[in-house]
Amino acid sequence: MMHCSAFAVFLGEGAKERLQKSLPRVERHRRRVLASNDGADFGEPSELREAELAIAVLFLDGDGGLPAVHGPLFNGRENPSGEFSFLDLEEGSILAGRDLLGTRPLYASRDGKSLASDHRFLSSSQEERLLLPPGTSYRASDASVKTRLLGMVNTPDSMASAASELAGLIESSVRRRVEGERLVAVSFSGGLDSSIVAFCAARHSDVILCGVYSHGSRDEKQSRSIAEKLGLPMVSRALTPQDIRRFSASSQTSSSEATSSTCGRWRREESSRRRR
Template sequence: MCGVAGYLVPRGRPEPDVGAVLDAMPWRGPDGRGVLHDQGGGYALGLGHLRLAIIDPAGGRQPIWNEDRSLAIVLNGEIYNYRELRERLGHHRFRTRSDAEAVLHLYEDEGPAMFRRLIGMYALAIWDRQGRLLLARDPLGIKPLYWARDGAGGVFFASEIKALLRMHPDVHAFPPGAWYRTGDGLRRFWTVPAGGGLRDPEEAVASVRRELVAAVDRCLVADVPVGVFLSGGLDSSLVAAIARRLHGPGLKSFAVGMAGSPDLAMARRVAAFLGTDHHEHAYTPAEVRRVLGPVIFHLESFDPPLVRSAVATYFAARLASRHVKVVLTGEGADELFAGYHYLKEFAGDPAALGAELRRIVRRLHRTNLQRGDRLTMAHGVEARVPFLEVPVVEAALRIDPALLLGPERTAEKWLLRRVAEPYLPEEVVGRRKEKFSLGTGTGQYLEALAAAIPDAEFEAGRRLPWGVRLSGKEEFLYWRHFAPSLGQEHLVRRMGRSRTLGDYDKNAAAWR
């Protein structure tokens, strides 16, 4: 987990200061930085890298060159199958033990065809000294990448919006599952699969369980300590249970919430059942008010559902950072297995349910994955998401959506609960879905905080300069923190909007 930034411009044009771009997101690289300036094929290049050292902490500094210094790479993320790739690439001379160098040599051998072999999360840039720059982002967009292009052949990119704004004002999210290369344009190498037809529940449960266990196993690969976020809900508890079996004793778990919140109590019981080394923090209303501005600054969004859960994620990451550099989370399970309450609206129409699930999976890079990345990296912690490894995603989307809510079509994540039965006690397997922000008590407090804003103040400020009206006082509360640094029309209109609070997403049509 790191931060990347860079540019490619025709020679003779002004070149941005990559160091200043890295300075806009220093939390992404507490373990070092590297900058490369080069020229080739009529272009001038700058590459920057901020490092959170997870694999090969002593030797994996980036940018990394290949043997003849014809190619260089910067990579943010983790390639979980890098050891297998290194075995395949034994004819190359490796200078480090890092996963990034394995990707570089694989590209040297296979070009963009290599993406079919990578298992992991990544945003990367590869420089070819013949004058070509390759950018790519993992299939789900777990790792962030923003870019801009101008009409004169310039390309600019960075891991965070605020950093890219140091180089170019017109920021776009780089699409997940895609690569771009100078001269070739933008190409997709993966898309969210169409709805599946697997109707045998036993086969479906076995398939998901097999792929999820394998994914958790891969996500435990690290040269530094690994822990788990544990809310006491089904998703994080299942990941924690599998991780505990694979990791053995000493696995650290982390739970947060406001005093007396249900997540803290349930996480404590799950941790005792699993035998993890459990840590928790009960935060106060004063702490929530104090961190709200920094949370929105790091999140780069004022979408109410995201902000609500981002506050809790901020505290969880801060707690974890005192003990580990890597945490596994349950992110993605609700989108794959119909966990949100509003999805029951589609219970009588499996095809519509499947279409909605694929829709929210495609949008994850601009909603919950953005939250997970930003708020963990704010504390120098890498979040890994086993549910969103491609083999798990493809196994889930092969299942007929009619199975997901159970025989009565009323139980959210019915099939995933079946997957979890061998790992967790019934009180966890059967626990009703509780959004992270509500289970921690944070959402209720923020809603009350916003309600206290005087009506006259809200009405005077709810219309943005370009005519769009904020949907409610909670959104207005968050907008006031967002506006000073990122309150530009094109950034707001391109901001991801969550669907889990219903009307917020429906209102979003007015923003675009």
């Protein structure tokens, strides 16, 4: 199974042209193109051919072949968290689907001739694409898309039971991520989300919080204040104008990239210190 950051399928007449139009919108990704004139053979990459029912598939940042999943890997296991949109072949036809909770997207063009897990592959007009419902799969046969229901998520009886179930899921997810690790670095802003993750992680491993801030912002004091209330150590870094220009030029989010850099630098320093 291939894990990728996105996939797209272009069906029917004009598939090659629609693929080519989409490329500039996703040009920063590494691409792999597979093509078939009958929808049955995606074994090896080949050049697109003009055909009435040409099917072109574009994968991003992944290796391998079908089936392909747009979703996370966890310790080498196949997506136990249930977040995915998938692409596969079934009986000579393309089959795509979306998880029950809708945590990963899956779009279709209104004419049913294009599918993608990243909206940038399709027309930039909101009216030209549809976000397909969660919990459904789509079979593309004869340049059309058919829908079948995979299932539905049972809604909680009350807000209290929903909160309890959510807390249990978060706790279980974080525990699986950090269990067995002696020391874990957590990207930390002092907000609710990162505080919950840090709190849960600290119940199963030693934790160091890593954060970034810009001079004069409230993030610096807030993150340190919340870290103290959680009783967890923290390392942080101030963003400079040069950092922001550099991260913006590379199309990355400044805070997430800088936080990752801060965590990485701390891990290297900590590893060096322990070897002394």
